[in-house]
Amino acid sequence: MxxxxxxxxxxxxxxxxxxxxxxxxxxxxxxxxxxxFMLVAILAPLLSPADPFEQSLRNxxxxxxxxxxxxxxxxxxxxxxxxxxxxxxxxxxxxSLAAGVxxxxxxxxxxxxxxxxxxxxxxxxxxxxxxxxxxxxxxxVILLALILAxxxxxxxxxxxxxxxxxxxxxxxxxxxxxxxxxxxxxxxAQARIAGAGAWRIITRHLLPxxxxxxxxxxxxxxxxVIIVEAxxxxxxxxxxPPTPAWGSMIAExxxxxxxxxxxxxxxxxxxxLVVLAFNLLGDWLRDTFDPKLRQL
Amino acid sequence: MAPPVVEVRDLRTxxxxxxxxxxxxxxxxxxxxxxETLGLVGESGSGKSMTCLSLVxxxxxxxxxxxxxxxxxxxxxxxxxxxxEMQKIRGRRIAMILQDPMSSLNPVFSxxxxxxxxxxxxxxxxxxxxxxxxxALLAAVRIPSPVERLRAFPHQLSGGMRQRxxxxxxxxxxxxxxxxxxxxxxxxxxxxxxxxxxLKELQERHRLALIFVTHNLGIVAKMCDRVAVMxxxxxxxxxxxxRIFTRxxxxxxxxxxxxxxxxxxxxERLTAIEGQPPDLARLPGGCAFxxxxxxxxxxxxxxxxxxxxxxxxxxxxxxxxxxxx
Numbered sequence: 001m002x003x004x005x006x007x008x009x010x011x012x013x014x015x016x017x018x019x020x021x022x023x024x025x026x027x028x029x030x031x032x033x034x035x036x037f038m039l040v041a042i043l044a045p046l047l048s049p050a051d052p053f054e055q056s057l058r059n060x061x062x063x064x065x066x067x068x069x070x071x072x073x074x075x076x077x078x079x080x081x082x083x084x085x086x087x088x089x090x091x092x093x094x095x096s097l098a099a100g101v102x103x104x105x106x107x108x109x110x111x112x113x114x115x116x117x118x119x120x121x122x123x124x125x126x127x128x129x130x131x132x133x134x135x136x137x138x139x140x141v142i143l144l145a146l147i148l149a150x151x152x153x154x155x156x157x158x159x160x161x162x163x164x165x166x167x168x169x170x171x172x173x174x175x176x177x178x179x180x181x182x183x184x185x186x187x188x189a190q191a192r193i194a195g196a197g198a199w200r201i202i203t204r205h206l207l208p209x210x211x212x213x214x215x216x217x218x219x220x221x222x223x224x225v226i227i228v229e230a231x232x233x234x235x236x237x238x239x240x241p242p243t244p245a246w247g248s249m250i251a252e253x254x255x256x257x258x259x260x261x262x263x264x265x266x267x268x269x270x271x272x273l274v275v276l277a278f279n280l281l282g283d284w285l286r287d288t289f290d291p292k293l294r295q296l
Numbered sequence: 297m298a299p300p301v302v303e304v305r306d307l308r309t310x311x312x313x314x315x316x317x318x319x320x321x322x323x324x325x326x327x328x329x330x331x332e333t334l335g336l337v338g339e340s341g342s343g344k345s346m347t348c349l350s351l352v353x354x355x356x357x358x359x360x361x362x363x364x365x366x367x368x369x370x371x372x373x374x375x376x377x378x379x380x381e382m383q384k385i386r387g388r389r390i391a392m393i394l395q396d397p398m399s400s401l402n403p404v405f406s407x408x409x410x411x412x413x414x415x416x417x418x419x420x421x422x423x424x425x426x427x428x429x430x431x432a433l434l435a436a437v438r439i440p441s442p443v444e445r446l447r448a449f450p451h452q453l454s455g456g457m458r459q460r461x462x463x464x465x466x467x468x469x470x471x472x473x474x475x476x477x478x479x480x481x482x483x484x485x486x487x488x489x490x491x492x493x494x495l496k497e498l499q500e501r502h503r504l505a506l507i508f509v510t511h512n513l514g515i516v517a518k519m520c521d522r523v524a525v526m527x528x529x530x531x532x533x534x535x536x537x538x539r540i541f542t543r544x545x546x547x548x549x550x551x552x553x554x555x556x557x558x559x560x561x562x563x564e565r566l567t568a569i570e571g572q573p574p575d576l577a578r579l580p581g582g583c584a585f586x587x588x589x590x591x592x593x594x595x596x597x598x599x600x601x602x603x604x605x606x607x608x609x610x611x612x613x614x615x616x617x618x619x620x621x
Contacts, residue, residue, distance in 0.1 A: 123358050186400040192354055193394075194414045194465065195387035204413070208404045 027284040033277035037270075041093040048087035049075070052244050056082035061260045077262040079252060085262060088244040089270050095245040096274065099159055099229040100222040106164040108218050111171025112210070116202050118172065119179025130176065136169040141228055142235070149237035159238050163228055167221065174217060178210045212289040220282030223275035230271050246271050299371065300327035301472050301505035302351070307365035309343075309350045312358075316577035320346040320360065322529035328473065328505040335520035335537070336509045337552070339573050343529040344509045348475045351507075352390055353382050370472065388418055391466035392475040396482055397459035401450040407434075407461055408446030411468070418469045433464040437494060456487035463494065470502045477509045492519055513556050517541060522609075525549045528574050528584035535610030545612040547589050583615070591616060 040047060059082035063070045070077065076085035118129040145162035152158055182188060182205070191201050232238030233247030241248060246267040253263025309321035321343050328334045336344045349355045350362050353374060367374040369389060374382065394400055402410055411430040415421060421429055427446065434442035437460040450458060459479060466474060476495065480488040496519065499506050508519050516523050517537060524534040525548065533546040544550045551569045571588035580586060586596040593615060601613045 186394045186396045187402045189354070190392075190394055190400045190462065190465075191402075193352060193386055193390075193392040195383045195385070195417070197383050204405075205402050209402070211404075 027281055030277040030280040030284070033273055034281065037093050037097060037274050037277075040090055041097045044090050044094055048084075048090040050084035050087045052083060052087040052091040053242055054083060058082065061256070061263075063260070064262050067262075076266050077260070079249070079260075079263045080256065085266055088249060089246070089266055092244040092246045092249060092267060093270065093274075095156065095233075095239050095243065096226050096229060096271070099156065099163075099239075100226040100278075103160045103163045103167065103225045103229075104218050104221050106160065107167035107221075108171050108214060110164070111168035112175050112207070112214060114168065114172040115175025115177075116179055116206055116210075119176040119183065120198065120202055120206060126176070129172070133169045133172045136166055137173075139166055141166045142231065142237075145228075145232045146235070146237045149232075154237055154240045156239055156243075159229055159232055162232075163225055167225065170221070171214070171217060174213060175210050178213055179206050182206055182209050216282060216286040216289055219278060219285055223278035223282070226271065226275055226278070298330060300329045301370060302507075303327045303366075303368040304347075304351070305366040305368070307347065307350055307367065308363045309346055309355055309360055310363055311346075311360045313577060318576040319529045319579070320576070321350055324365075324526075324529075324531055326524055326531065326534060328507060330472075330505055331500065331503045332522065333499065333506040333508055333520045335516040335523040336507060336526060337511060337513065337516055337523060338526035339511065341573055341576060342526040344526055345477055346529075347526070348392065348477055348507065348509060351473075351475065352386055352392060353377075353379075354386075387414055387471070388469045389471050390473045390475065391469065391471040392477065393459070393462055393466050393479045395478045397455045397462060398482070400462050401458055403450050405449075406446065407448050407450070407453070411446070411461070411465055414465055415468050433468055434461070436467070436498070437461070437464040439464070456483055456491065459483060459491060460494070463491075463498070467498055467502060467504075471504065473505045473507065474499065475507045475509070478511070480515070481510075481512075495519070513552065525552065528576060528579060530584065530613060532585065532614070533610075533612040535606070535612075539607070539610050545606045545610070545617050546585075546614045547591050547616070548585050549612075551590075583613070 056078075059074065059078050060080060062074045062078040062082070064077040064085075065072055065075045067077075074084050074086070076089065078084055079088070114129050114133065118126040118133075141163055144166060145159060148158045148162050188201060188205055191205055196204070229238055230245070230247030230250070233245040234251040236248070236251070238247055239245035249267040250264045250271075253260065253265075253267075257264055304327070305325050307321055307324045308319070311318040311320045324343070324347055326334060336347065338344050346355065346360070349360075351367050351374070353362065355362060362375060365375065369385070374385065377385070401407070408427065408430055411433065412426050415429050415433070416426055419429065430446055431442040434445055439445050439457060439460055445453075445457075450461075453461065463479075479495070480491050483491060492515065495506070498504070506519075508516070510516060520537050522535065523537050523540050524531045525540070525546065526532065527548050533540065533544065533549045540549060541553065544553055548569075555568060569588060570590075574580075574584055574587070580597065582598050582600055583589070583596040584600075586592050589596065595615050601615045601618055603611050603613050604618045605611050606617055
């Protein structure tokens with residue numbers, strides 16, 4: 001095709017189908033699920049259709065509403081003692097979310113403090129703190145929780161303490177690594193030259209620059225903690241009955257899985273959904289804030 | 297004549313490394329007066345930066361130790377102060393500008409937040425007065441629209457701008473002594489010239505004593521009144537810029553000067569200094585420059601030359617200049 005003189009001849013290229021998106025899309029799915037469960041946990045007394053503790057032997061093992069013999073009175077059926085499954089799952093969300101959030105907050109606060117101190121002071125302080133961290137990381141969470149449950153007796157506090165006492169080590173490691181990198185940067189040296197003391201450098205220069213990492217880690221670990229809490233409850237070392245906790249609910253149903261599968265399945269699904277949502281959110285936060293953290 | 301702002305006497309800082317003890321700063325003495333600029337030149341590893349860090353007592357612990365000497369700031373010995381006292385001196389009476397403008401500001405806070413902190417600490421200002429003072433400081437380093445810039449974050453500013461912000465923070469007190477450790481090495485040439493001009497102007501306005509660390513002799517000629525040439529932790533020659541540039545006494549200073557190209561001079565090749573900078577952990581006995589020196593004598597390898605006065609205000613450490621005893 002002869003081109004007109006002076007006209008620029010360009011190859012035909014199909015226009016991009018989707019306009020380039022501005023920034024990253026919000027993770028609607030995970031935020032939605034987390035938001036939903038948070039609401040459910042907060043509004044549990046209003047939302048639950050029945051008393052989660054009320055037993056009724058006449059209504060044992062009622063199937064969910066869509067199964068034969070099910071009724072709207074117990075939308076997700078009932079357990080061995082005739083308690084409403086839906087209400088128990090709703091109340092159980094309180095335990096799981098509270099345990100997840102509380103534990104992670106405790107662990108991250110302590111771990112970050114240790115990491116900051118180790119990275120800032122270096123030398124012997126660093127060596128001592130990091131050896132403690134290594135030792136802590138080599139101790140299995142479940143074992144410690146079982147020991148606590150056997151000696152002090154199972155309780156919500158013990159679960160939180162047992163997990164937090166081990167979990168902080170990860171924060172300490174990651175934060176220390178970040179602080180070591182930050183310490184090489186001139187603004188820390190510049191702050192020191194301007195007369196800043198240790199406290200000011202740690203709180204104004206080091207901590208704010210590790211917040212991204214902390215937020216990512218915290219989110220990723222909430223899911224993990226929820227699973228650990230559920231495992232502990234499943235083993236009987238977690239939240240003592242009759243308090244509804246998803247882990248112990250699965251355990252209660254495991255003898256009847258073949259006949260009354262719903263007793264174990266629904267709390268299991270709840271755990272799956274919440275943990276998945278937190279992990280997806282954590283992945284998204286990591287990719288957005290801190291692409292260097294791929295290994296977490 | 298007024299007493300000097302800083303007088304360093306026989307300062308010694310050693311670094312303990314896996315390969316042995318390094319005398320990073322070895323019996324260094326010098327003075328800087330009000331409004332005067334002392335250039336500190338030398339190769340990488342010659343002890344320039346370590347000397348500066350020793351002055352503010354911020355040598356990298358635990359490897360480095362200040363072993364002895366005196367650092368007199370307006371007559372007070374800084375080496376005998378407590379750490380708490382030093383924190384009050386740093387920033388207020390001695391300020392320092394570092395090399396890398398890209399990382400010298402905290403990326404998560406705005407310029408204003410970072411500037412307000414030292415200014416509030418130095419002058420006890422608050423609120424509007426504080427913000428006004430911060431903006432005035434930015435204006436003093438010729439940052440356009442300073443009030444808007446206070447809200448900017450470091451990544452929104454260019455390297456030259458950031459280095460000016462650092463300069464503004466350094467003069468906030470204003471200090472008696474300003475140490476500039478190669479402040480322009482990572483800036484491009486036109487910005488470099490502007491920044492140097494600005495430093496000079498700030499120095500004159502506040503009568504600052506300035507220590508200017510560089511390996512660029514062109515900058516020394518432009519910025520400094522006197523120059524100290526460092527080699528392997530020692531000052532091998534010190535004198536007025538004019539004197540050192542026209543009649544260098546030490547073979548190392550001579551070699552440094554011959555290795556810079558001169559416009560209009562008919563030289564076939566630039567002279568390079570033979571050999572490598574010395575391994576500081578395994579210095580030879582005697583003069584550290586002996587292995588590379590074109591005029592080396594037996595005596596140089598045997599004992600280190602003492603400081604000799606060539607002329608009033610011009611000292612060197614070289615056996616060639618030592619009068620026979």
